[in-house]
Amino acid sequence: MLVIVAPGQGAQTPGFLSPWLELDGVADRLRGWSEVAGLDLLHAGTEASAEEIKDTAVAQPLLVAAGLVTARALFPDEDAARTLVGAVAGHSVGEITAAAGAGVLSAHDALAFVRERSRAMAEAAAVTETGMTAVLGGDPEAVAAKLAEHGLTPANNNGGGQIVAAGTLAQLEALKADPPTGARLIPLKVAGAFHTEHMAPGVERLAKLTPTLTVADPQVRYVSNQDGGVVSSGAEVLSRLVSQVSNPVRWDLCMETLDKLGATAVIELAPAGTLTGLVKRNLKGVATLALKTPADLDKARELVAEHGGKDQETKA
Numbered sequence: 001m002l003v004i005v006a007p008g009q010g011a012q013t014p015g016f017l018s019p020w021l022e023l024d025g026v027a028d029r030l031r032g033w034s035e036v037a038g039l040d041l042l043h044a045g046t047e048a049s050a051e052e053i054k055d056t057a058v059a060q061p062l063l064v065a066a067g068l069v070t071a072r073a074l075f076p077d078e079d080a081a082r083t084l085v086g087a088v089a090g091h092s093v094g095e096i097t098a099a100a101g102a103g104v105l106s107a108h109d110a111l112a113f114v115r116e117r118s119r120a121m122a123e124a125a126a127v128t129e130t131g132m133t134a135v136l137g138g139d140p141e142a143v144a145a146k147l148a149e150h151g152l153t154p155a156n157n158n159g160g161g162q163i164v165a166a167g168t169l170a171q172l173e174a175l176k177a178d179p180p181t182g183a184r185l186i187p188l189k190v191a192g193a194f195h196t197e198h199m200a201p202g203v204e205r206l207a208k209l210t211p212t213l214t215v216a217d218p219q220v221r222y223v224s225n226q227d228g229g230v231v232s233s234g235a236e237v238l239s240r241l242v243s244q245v246s247n248p249v250r251w252d253l254c255m256e257t258l259d260k261l262g263a264t265a266v267i268e269l270a271p272a273g274t275l276t277g278l279v280k281r282n283l284k285g286v287a288t289l290a291l292k293t294p295a296d297l298d299k300a301r302e303l304v305a306e307h308g309g310k311d312q313e314t315k316a
Contacts, residue, residue: 001086002307003266006067008092011271017045019293036111037061060118067097067269084308087221102218104234109213120202125192132166138183146180155195159252159282166193199246206242228253265307
């Protein structure tokens with residue numbers, strides 16, 4: 001079974017969209033979407049500096065637009081794509097890309113949603129100095145206890161012993177001085193404590209936007225960050241996209257679900273690499289491809305031909 005996944009914030013790098021502009025129609029599409037996103041996507045994806053694209057209000061629309069562009073390059077016929085893809089999933093903001101891929105939101109509404117999400121989260125992050133730190137390794141129970149001791153939230157559980165701690169900069173400094181035994185800490189280049197109570201104002205803002213969006217039920221399995229569940233209602237997908245802003249991302253549970261569904265191949269949309277790396281470590285035997293540039297399209301199409309349209313029975 002073929003799975004398409006979309007990465008979250010932090011995957012972006014300066015100029016990563018430049019190679020995609022060589023494809024017919026991509027530049028025009030990005031110009032049109034820029035009006036909806038309230039952001040010059042062409043500049044952000046090709047010329048902007050690392051510091052510019054670290055900005056939440058820039059990074060999130062850029063990531064969703066990139067995912068939509070690369071998905072369309074791989075699957076020019078959206079209806080045909082949904083007969084080939086067995087499931088979709090995204091990490092954090094990548095869930096919006098996945099929702100568009102599943103037919104829950106149009107590209108226009110996905111970009112309108114991420115525009116408001118990114119601005120709301122940027123504003124919430126400006127209230128208090130907060131951040132995130134990856135905690136790699138260590139005993140899971142000891143890591144959880146140490147985060148609780150310092151008042152930090154396990155905002156992401158990425159599986160394979162990768163937890164992302166989020167909270168105030170003071171709390172993260174305390175963790176740095178007193179880390180869990182056997183764990184390695186890596187500060188992340190993000191602008192705030194995403195997926196925690198610090199983002200609550202963003203939930204309120206997005207809830208006001210949702211009545212203006214057109215929503216349909218997913219046309220392929222949509223695997224949710226909330227609990228790894230497969231969500232069949234478009235209204236429920238949208239509700240989860242809203243609440244996700246201030247709640248932890250359980251990518252570990254998403255991977256468990258993909259395994260149970262019988263995933264045999266995973267293609268990650270640009271800017272790819274993060275999620276395929278996690279899949280390789282956690283789902284042995286599953287073929288993976290990081291769709292980074294148009295040069296990867298031929299190999300991606302080979303995977304689609306081999307694994308697409310082959311739904312598997314859910315494992316016991």
